Amino acid sequence: MRETAENLEKMAKFGISEGISELILTTRNDAAAGDKLSSNAAPFGIIWKNNRMFLHLFKGSKTCENLTREDFFAANMTDDAVLFATSTFYDLKEEEFENVVYIDEKSASPVTAVIPFLKKADRVVLFKCVERTEAEDSVIIDIEPADFIVLNLEKEGFIVNRGFYSVVEACVHLTRYELTKDRQYLDLIRHHWSLINRCGRKRDKEGFDIVRKRMNEI
Amino acid sequence: MRETAENLEKMAKFGISEGISELILTTRNDAAAGDKLSSNAAPFGIIWKNNRMFLHLFKGSKTCENLTREDFFAANMTDDAVLFATSTFYDLKEEEFENVVYIDEKSASPVTAVIPFLKKADRVVLFKCVERTEAEDSVIIDIEPADFIVLNLEKEGFIVNRGFYSVVEACVHLTRYELTKDRQYLDLIRHHWSLINRCGRKRDKEGFDIVRKRMNEI
Numbered sequence: 407m408r409e410t411a412e413n414l415e416k417m418a419k420f421g422i423s424e425g426i427s428e429l430i431l432t433t434r435n436d437a438a439a440g441d442k443l444s445s446n447a448a449p450f451g452i453i454w455k456n457n458r459m460f461l462h463l464f465k466g467s468k469t470c471e472n473l474t475r476e477d478f479f480a481a482n483m484t485d486d487a488v489l490f491a492t493s494t495f496y497d498l499k500e501e502e503f504e505n506v507v508y509i510d511e512k513s514a515s516p517v518t519a520v521i522p523f524l525k526k527a528d529r530v531v532l533f534k535c536v537e538r539t540e541a542e543d544s545v546i547i548d549i550e551p552a553d554f555i556v557l558n559l560e561k562e563g564f565i566v567n568r569g570f571y572s573v574v575e576a577c578v579h580l581t582r583y584e585l586t587k588d589r590q591y592l593d594l595i596r597h598h599w600s601l602i603n604r605c606g607r608k609r610d611k612e613g614f615d616i617v618r619k620r621m622n623e624i
Numbered sequence: 625m626r627e628t629a630e631n632l633e634k635m636a637k638f639g640i641s642e643g644i645s646e647l648i649l650t651t652r653n654d655a656a657a658g659d660k661l662s663s664n665a666a667p668f669g670i671i672w673k674n675n676r677m678f679l680h681l682f683k684g685s686k687t688c689e690n691l692t693r694e695d696f697f698a699a700n701m702t703d704d705a706v707l708f709a710t711s712t713f714y715d716l717k718e719e720e721f722e723n724v725v726y727i728d729e730k731s732a733s734p735v736t737a738v739i740p741f742l743k744k745a746d747r748v749v750l751f752k753c754v755e756r757t758e759a760e761d762s763v764i765i766d767i768e769p770a771d772f773i774v775l776n777l778e779k780e781g782f783i784v785n786r787g788f789y790s791v792v793e794a795c796v797h798l799t800r801y802e803l804t805k806d807r808q809y810l811d812l813i814r815h816h817w818s819l820i821n822r823c824g825r826k827r828d829k830e831g832f833d834i835v836r837k838r839m840n841e842i
Contacts, residue, residue, distance in 0.1 A: 421781055423783045425826075426786065427784060483782070564781075565636060565782075568646065571786075605644040
């Protein structure tokens with residue numbers, strides 16, 4: 407997707423800027439025939455660089471597994487630290503999702519997709535996967551926006567809260583620590599913990615409680 | 625100010641949440657009679673804890689000097705990393721400010737204040753200083769919102785970009801480094817620099833260029 411002024415402005419309203427934007431991606435899980443729909447949520451960066459919009463997913467993640475099979479997903483914009491932390495480390499309950507039926511009329515033969523998104527998100531962008539490039543440990547998926555949904559009309563403005571951001575950082579670092587066991591990540595988590603205590607909102611502190619719970623489990 | 629659900633929602637639309645919100649505060653500089661109006665801008669945290677909204681300003685800052693004299697200031701909401709970094713370390717040009725005339729009818733005898741704000745801000749809250757408590761090195765100023773201005777109607781949604789937040793962090797850490805010469809702050813700045821390069825928007829990278837320029841000057 408081209409980084410024109412118009413595109414940048416439109417996408418920013420849905421939480422996506424050039425560079426990397428941290429959103430919660432929701433995807434459909436595979437289901438045996440007759441099973442109920444089941445959904446997955448996990449924060450990932452949407453990368454928009456040099457007029458290319460893509461995901462870089464490490465194999466082994468549920469999101470990567472799902473997007474190897476499914477062509478559509480939703481990117482959920484939220485500044486709810488609890489939603490960020492919970493979806494990083496745990497499965498959300500199915501009742502936290504809602505499904506939207508999207509008809510892709512651009513395809514040669516129109517395709518109908520059922521795409522899960524988060525009820526609690528402020529805004530949602532539906533994305534289509536247009537190309538997959540497989541590497542040894544990861545898959546790069548080129549994506550393009552398909553539709554835009556405003557869920558929370560009341561939400562205006564934004565906050566610059568070092569505590570909220572620190573929850574996002576703590577989630578990223580703990581994920582890395584789980585993979586590498588490199589203790590520098592624990593130092594960074596401790597650094598952000600003190601920021602959350604000092605600057606965070608109630609919801610940010612609750613978000614970090616989830617990070618701490620996870621740390622006690624590993 | 626009480627942290628009721630209604631107040632929280634209203635303030636969040638103007639960039640202010642419970643905890644600490646990082647906004648750019650604009651204040652009037654002292655002027656000899658006949659001098660033109662001159663203004664100051666610098667990022668500070670607005671603290672909202674236990675139903676109390678206040679600033680904690682270290683003596684020596686221009687903002688502290690100005691708010692010891694002036695009763696009104698503006699809190700400017702922005703996610704422009706360049707504006708954050710520039711106003712942290714340098715004086716903004718007077719043409720970057722606009723002035724609003726505010727009539728405080730709540731006072732025993734109505735007071736007219738001329739309050740500077742940033743033309744480039746998205747939204748602005750005018751604040752009144754209601755009480756000052758002086759300590760040895762700092763002043764705590766209890767504040768209350770007086771008026772609300774929406775400047776950028778086009779601005780909707782928000783982004784969660786680790787690069788943008790890292791510019792805010794780098795500004796805070798470099799300010800602390802200048803005061804303490806503690807090299808741990810340089811390590812943190814280097815950490816955020818790599819995040820800005822990886823995740824930031826063009827504007828975030830330009831914001832960090834200002835931090836780097838400042839580092840070369842000290």
